[in-house]
Amino acid sequence: MNTHSFLVLFGRDRRHKINKKEKNNKYHLILKAAVKVFARQGFYQSTVAQIAREAGVADGTIYLYFKNKDDILVHFFSYRTKQVFERFRAEVNKSDNSLDKLRNLIRRHLTEFQRDRDMAVVYQVETHQNSRLAEDQIREMSQMYQDLVSEIVETGQQEGRIRKDLYVGLVKRFILGAVDEVINTWLHSDKNYDLVSMADPLVDLFVRGIGTSD
Amino acid sequence: MNTHSFLVLFGRDRRHKINKKEKNNKYHLILKAAVKVFARQGFYQSTVAQIAREAGVADGTIYLYFKNKDDILVHFFSYRTKQVFERFRAEVNKSDNSLDKLRNLIRRHLTEFQRDRDMAVVYQVETHQNSRLAEDQIREMSQMYQDLVSEIVETGQQEGRIRKDLYVGLVKRFILGAVDEVINTWLHSDKNYDLVSMADPLVDLFVRGIGTSD
Amino acid sequence: MNTHSFLVLFGRDRRHKINKKEKNNKYHLILKAAVKVFARQGFYQSTVAQIAREAGVADGTIYLYFKNKDDILVHFFSYRTKQVFERFRAEVNKSDNSLDKLRNLIRRHLTEFQRDRDMAVVYQVETHQNSRLAEDQIREMSQMYQDLVSEIVETGQQEGRIRKDLYVGLVKRFILGAVDEVINTWLHSDKNYDLVSMADPLVDLFVRGIGTSD
Amino acid sequence: MNTHSFLVLFGRDRRHKINKKEKNNKYHLILKAAVKVFARQGFYQSTVAQIAREAGVADGTIYLYFKNKDDILVHFFSYRTKQVFERFRAEVNKSDNSLDKLRNLIRRHLTEFQRDRDMAVVYQVETHQNSRLAEDQIREMSQMYQDLVSEIVETGQQEGRIRKDLYVGLVKRFILGAVDEVINTWLHSDKNYDLVSMADPLVDLFVRGIGTSD
């Protein structure tokens, strides 16, 4: 007996809630199917019919949950990706040490993107597009990430673990860019290596650079 | 015997020369127009008619120089972008010192992408797509870039300027990723700052990292 | 034996009455809502969902009272409009004098159409359509109207008040057409004048024409 | 050898003109086909595919000549119907006598609408619609017609042939309405009688009315 049947048997009066959940389920069902299709073929190469087929619903059903095709992408960013980025913050907060914060962030980043490859692909593509359909959502997430790095750098500088002569704006791009590229390479590879194992070497590069100390 | 066969028999040489030149001109004309349109609207959002209008030719003319719409993008990568990447090599060769090589590479990279913004946009988008129309070309260029970094790292290690305990494969992504992100941010900004000025601080980060030495 | 059969056996009368009344209520509710929506947007531009919303019922409920969308229009004509046209007859019967009959008819016509603007619009549109969904109903009403005019003319001819050298078939169209156009103009105006006030001048035109007597 | 090949052989220098005409022809071809389909099924029941088939062109070709489906109707009114209404004016100008002017107008009206039945149907439907796609064009034509009637009435009043105690605004609707209804009835009949033969009896009704003189 699983959680669901438990609710059915003992939680009858929660009927409305269950319905709510089922409705929610279809929303998520379509969203997940859409991201899968987008990941495989790209947004513009994907058809609503393909998404519907992937989700196992009729074409028209899509429009009960999303305004139009574009809207699916917007929802993906404002729901799924935002969710992931909020986990990043939680991870950073787990430690007080700046370098641990950084390591936690990178590890989590790679972990989440490895776990949900479809999300990773769509995220990569869309954030590098010029005319971004989910412009606002992307900007918001980017800001969230940069704030985390800012916080890490500031903490590190106070601790004396991070250099004080840094242009923080550049550090943000430096870190995000490197992580993105590691993910991007993984996505275009055969993916038969562990993405998360890149975290520690990467952090090492961030902190110590490639140069010798002298 | 019609007009055409007359020219074929008696006007061959002259005709061929003129055609060659015109063809070349129009080929580049269309290519440039296409990249401009792609940069503005994305590949799939751009229409052949728009490219033709931008180039000042008829729609049908496009098909005298390119097999189809996809082919334009392939040509862009195999012609224009390859050209740029070859300049990177030349730049790296200008110095014997590994860190100078690196600095030269990054500077040239930023210089070229700042100079031709349309190319930059199309390059960014296309290299992050999953289903890459110009798969082969992109792979080739990526390889070219990575070879440069490999060479720099090896040189540096021999010189004692670059750490020996590095996973070179990761260093490549580390560097390319950071540069890409700096460019990407610039492309999505108001572009009223000098991209090339990011080169030296970036190289400094690559070499020394963000950590304090102790 | 279930709840339903219990009611069938012991509660027949009461149940039927209630149902009949509720059904009737909802039937009229939907019909009125439909006409309102049709008047605003035209039949084909109106959706069943809009009608349902306007009536405050669920989409599916419509189909408990009407076979399909077309059927609503048919019912409108066979119920509402027919009702109106029957009042015309009553009005004509109120007088024995042919010209009074005519005046009463025109007045009533304008009065009813001014009172129920939605009906007026739908009637106007539908009677001028080529492929009439409510073909039979419209034909029947048209016949009803023409019979009234026939009767008026015949009475008038016997009284010596109406010319005997008339092609009665044409007179019918002459009168109905003029009234229709007066209504049509009113419907497309700002409607801030009294439609009924047109009755007497109109009857005057019907009777005396625009020419001088000599 | 047919007409076409004759032109090809001997009429070469008219090449451009022929093209121009053919182009024009396709515009008219589609317009005519569209009106035919609209007349048969109504605007909203007609599909672009049907129009294309009727015109013998591809669906997409429609959009080379018209912005969208609505635009076809607008063009119909601003081109074809306007043309007809301008002939009305010419006809009215043919005589100086007010009653002859009126007779000429009515005759021409019935003649043109009998000649082009498709136009007649579309005109009837569209002018009685509430939400008129060709609102402006219809208003303009209506005005044109009313101006003609105004002119006729004024002339007649000066001549002493038309009563001076008339509300001219009503006379316009009185006349147009009756004519419209005569046409409307004809359109919904088997059309095996001559519409134009209604002109004289109708004018007689307009001028003398149905009443006896005393």
Place this chain on the structure above:
DNA sequence: CATGAATGAGCCTTCATTCAT
């Protein structure tokens, strides 16, 4: 070589209708 009118496959979206609840 160059043109651009014509094509028609394909896609997004709407909406009348059904049916499980």
Place this chain on the structure above:
DNA sequence: AATGAATGAAGGCTCATTCAT
């Protein structure tokens, strides 16, 4: 009886590509 989520057929429109001139 009533609901409204789900369906899927159908239609307007776009646009890459062709080909007669």
